[in-house]
Amino acid sequence: MKPRHESGHADAALIAIDWGSSNLRAALFDVRGNLLDRRESADGVFAVKSGDFASPLARICGTWLSGGTLPMLACGMIGSRQGIVEVPYVACPANLHDLTQALGHVRLQLPTADGAEGLVDMAIVPGLQTTSADGRGDVMRGEETQLLGAHTAPGQRFVMPGTHSKWVLRGPDGRVESFQTYMTGELFDLLRSQSSLSRVMTAPQWSPEAFRQGVEDAKENDLENLLFGVRTAGLMGRIAPEALTDYLSGLLIGSEIKAGLKRFNPTGLDEPITLLGTALLTERYAMAAAVFGQRVRALPGDAVFDGLLCIAQSAGLLASARVACSPGQGESR
Amino acid sequence: MKPRHESGHADAALIAIDWGSSNLRAALFDVRGNLLDRRESADGVFAVKSGDFASPLARICGTWLSGGTLPMLACGMIGSRQGIVEVPYVACPANLHDLTQALGHVRLQLPTADGAEGLVDMAIVPGLQTTSADGRGDVMRGEETQLLGAHTAPGQRFVMPGTHSKWVLRGPDGRVESFQTYMTGELFDLLRSQSSLSRVMTAPQWSPEAFRQGVEDAKENDLENLLFGVRTAGLMGRIAPEALTDYLSGLLIGSEIKAGLKRFNPTGLDEPITLLGTALLTERYAMAAAVFGQRVRALPGDAVFDGLLCIAQSAGLLASARVACSPGQGESR
Numbered sequence: 094m095k096p097r098h099e100s101g102h103a104d105a106a107l108i109a110i111d112w113g114s115s116n117l118r119a120a121l122f123d124v125r126g127n128l129l130d131r132r133e134s135a136d137g138v139f140a141v142k143s144g145d146f147a148s149p150l151a152r153i154c155g156t157w158l159s160g161g162t163l164p165m166l167a168c169g170m171i172g173s174r175q176g177i178v179e180v181p182y183v184a185c186p187a188n189l190h191d192l193t194q195a196l197g198h199v200r201l202q203l204p205t206a207d208g209a210e211g212l213v214d215m216a217i218v219p220g221l222q223t224t225s226a227d228g229r230g231d232v233m234r235g236e237e238t239q240l241l242g243a244h245t246a247p248g249q250r251f252v253m254p255g256t257h258s259k260w261v262l263r264g265p266d267g268r269v270e271s272f273q274t275y276m277t278g279e280l281f282d283l284l285r286s287q288s289s290l291s292r293v294m295t296a297p298q299w300s301p302e303a304f305r306q307g308v309e310d311a312k313e314n315d316l317e318n319l320l321f322g323v324r325t326a327g328l329m330g331r332i333a334p335e336a337l338t339d340y341l342s343g344l345l346i347g348s349e350i351k352a353g354l355k356r357f358n359p360t361g362l363d364e365p366i367t368l369l370g371t372a373l374l375t376e377r378y379a380m381a382a383a384v385f386g387q388r389v390r391a392l393p394g395d396a397v398f399d400g401l402l403c404i405a406q407s408a409g410l411l412a413s414a415r416v417a418c419s420p421g422q423g424e425s426r
Numbered sequence: 427m428k429p430r431h432e433s434g435h436a437d438a439a440l441i442a443i444d445w446g447s448s449n450l451r452a453a454l455f456d457v458r459g460n461l462l463d464r465r466e467s468a469d470g471v472f473a474v475k476s477g478d479f480a481s482p483l484a485r486i487c488g489t490w491l492s493g494g495t496l497p498m499l500a501c502g503m504i505g506s507r508q509g510i511v512e513v514p515y516v517a518c519p520a521n522l523h524d525l526t527q528a529l530g531h532v533r534l535q536l537p538t539a540d541g542a543e544g545l546v547d548m549a550i551v552p553g554l555q556t557t558s559a560d561g562r563g564d565v566m567r568g569e570e571t572q573l574l575g576a577h578t579a580p581g582q583r584f585v586m587p588g589t590h591s592k593w594v595l596r597g598p599d600g601r602v603e604s605f606q607t608y609m610t611g612e613l614f615d616l617l618r619s620q621s622s623l624s625r626v627m628t629a630p631q632w633s634p635e636a637f638r639q640g641v642e643d644a645k646e647n648d649l650e651n652l653l654f655g656v657r658t659a660g661l662m663g664r665i666a667p668e669a670l671t672d673y674l675s676g677l678l679i680g681s682e683i684k685a686g687l688k689r690f691n692p693t694g695l696d697e698p699i700t701l702l703g704t705a706l707l708t709e710r711y712a713m714a715a716a717v718f719g720q721r722v723r724a725l726p727g728d729a730v731f732d733g734l735l736c737i738a739q740s741a742g743l744l745a746s747a748r749v750a751c752s753p754g755q756g757e758s759r
Contacts (some may be wrong), residue, residue: 114622174661175625222662227505229643230658257622274654277622282617284546289447292508310562313589317685319606321590325563328507331557352650374601 101131108154109401110215112171113235114139114256119154121163124411128403130157137269138170144178151203156209159204163411166401168218168378172197174371182222182232188268188415189241193407218404223271229275233259233294233415239369240269242396246383248367250357252389254278254346255373260353273356275349283344284320285338293327303336304377307343308350308384316348344380354385365390410416435462439494441487441745442734443548445504447472447589448566451730452487454496457744459735463490479510484536491536492542497743500735501551502568505530510548515555515565521601522574525741528552551737556604566592569657572702573602574736575729581700583690587679587707593686606689608682617653617678618671626660627674627759628667628756634670637710639734640676641683641717649681679714687718697722 104123111118115137121130158161172180180197197217204211220234236259240251244267251261256278262270280367284290310319323341326332332340365388368375375391380390405411429509437456444451448500449561450471454463466738469482505513531547531552553567569592573584584594598755617623641650656674659665665673698721699710708724738744 227643227646228664229655230662230664230671231654232661240472269506273651274658275648275650275721276653279621281651283620287616287620296498310560313560315685315688317608318606318612318689319562320562320564320609320613325555325565325607328565329563331563352648355648356651390545397632 102157103105105129105157105163105404106167107402108157109235109405110154110165110167110171111169111235111238111396111397111401112167112176113137113169115154117149119400120398121154121157121286122332122351122405122411125413126406138173138176144177146202147203155203158213159160162211165213165215165406166196166218166405166408166410167215168238168397168401168404172219173234174215177201178217180217180219181323184222185221185223185272185415186264186268186270187221187237188266189407191268192218192237192241193404196404196408201219215407216410221269225271229286230402232274233272234276235397236261236272238268238400239390239396240400241267242398242400243367243369243392244377244403246367246369246390246392247295248364249389250364250366252317252368254354254365254368254370254378256282257378258349260357262357272398273353275353277345277349280395281345284323285341288343289336290320292322293324293334296338297338298335298338300333300336303332304339304380305384306332307340307345308347308381309343311344311347311351312384316344342377343381346377347384349389350378350381350385352386364388367392369396437491437557438462438496440447440735440738440740441498442738443487443498443504444484444502444568444571444730444734445500445509446470446502450482450486453731454487454490455735455738455744459739459744461731465545471506471509474752475591477510479504479535480534482556482716483534483561489535491546495544495546496543497738498546498548498552498623499529499741499743500548500736501571501730501734504696505552506567507551509550510534510552511550513550513552515553518554518556518605518732519597519601519603520554520570521599522577522598522740523735524601525551525570525574526737529562529737529741538733543623549741549743551734554605556602564613566604567604568730569594569605570602572729573733573756574600575733576725577701577736579700579702579725581697581723583697584698585686585699585711587614587701587703587711589681593690595690608686610682614675614678617656618674622669623653623674624657626657627670628666631668632669633666633669633672636665636673637713638675638717639665639671640678641680641714642676644677644680649677652677652681659702675710676714679710680717683693683714683718683720687720697721699726708738 106124107122109120117136118133146250150215178199183195199215201213219236221234224230253259258277261272264270267393327337349380368378368391372393439457440455442453451466451470465486511532516528532548534546554570555565557563575604586592591608594605597603662668701722701724703724712722
């Protein structure tokens, strides 16, 4: 195999990969954690056919490997039962050290851009699991890495809106104490596109009033009593057809926030919630939280690659890094 | 047009039609309300193309009309905006008299079995609407007729499980006071077939234990906190993959019952709930209600044609009927 310095990027030291259900994103870093290149594709784990993970991986970072091999570190659904290898969940509470100790490993034969085949070693971040007092469990894969990337953000309660929105209680040493998943984004997509409610909706035009009305209705009533009301509100002209999508969004996000505040509001946690996610979603969550009188701070942007750098450094895959990692780094709990 | 007695059924006096979103069902009655013939098809309102309601109607009851014309009475989504003509909702409280007074009418040209075209008059039962104190509305189409058909059943609280489950508060004179729709059946179908939860499910085998566990979890926690747990319960082996569908069913039906009991449990209503619906569903609802300590009585079978006969008699479409109609019959509220 050719020496590393012949690759397209002479200083390349690490390929970091965020491989979720729907998307594959890869970034190339130097030994200090500086970004050299970045790519993404729609080859999410659920789109991969017959277990052939090597092909989409080669497509996205084959050229980075043309000069030799590089360590790879991946997180997300790639470590699930549907992924390349199942990496067992780590039980909460868990910190950076616990995640690093439990990395999964897989060796892959990748076709590279110059036609040769190269062996690469991929380390995979484990997900986290938590169990409530009554025996019900919850899991995450990928968000644990985003949380590490956001280790400098203050606060104990984190909300990560999305298809499967996560509410996380973080301990003072940066470890994840417990968390709860809400299917808010997935329910929204199903209901607005596949359900009988979609029959009364027209192409949405952003309506903050309809969104806020949804949140207020959710604050005062159970979601079960409200969902069919999207249809009725349309039929009866209470809400304009083009605003019904935002009304539904308000109902669902409002219901999540009501349930989340009930679950994660022990005494002494009357501080702002930290929102981690895209601006589009964190703005909606901030609006909804305001209806409940809950202050938030939004942390825009994408922390997952910072999290991968933290883990890479902790695992010795990077010599040093520009990223100062979490208080829990390197220490066992 | 030929005289009526040349039709296939010499005594035919009324065609009663239950035309919902998914199915079309028609029954032929004599002047006393005795059933002469009955047919059904999958030509529900949502399956009808380009507003051509005459063709599926002719297919299902053209032969009944071959000897002449007959009065037709229909209920269900056929009277909605997506139906043959929009019949305005009647506001609650409403009884048989109110529904009869507000019947919609449409005249149709139907191709008949003998190749001729015949004019038929179709009367259409209006739906009901109710408005809560905070201005949110709810609607039904078809269930008002089933309720009339069940007028001899005792009780004030009726639950009609289904795609859009209805909880109904019935006044002492048989009128509908108010009601609430739950999207339980539709959510169940979406989640078990289209969502990420379906990925952990295998072909279901009826598991009363998993169903009851779902109801118990719903009793103790908000649905928002529980839905993703279907996936986790599968991943962690808490519930067998073939029992997850019933666990989900228990979560959704349990959440409906919790919300419904909260909404329809004013003082003095500590009596059994009457369940109207298919045995498959009423058995599940009875099991779930038991977890909440709520007694039920189940009224199996299909009350909608009895309800159509009541309305036909009240509207003078039938001279007399074997069905004794509701206490509110013929009297204005």
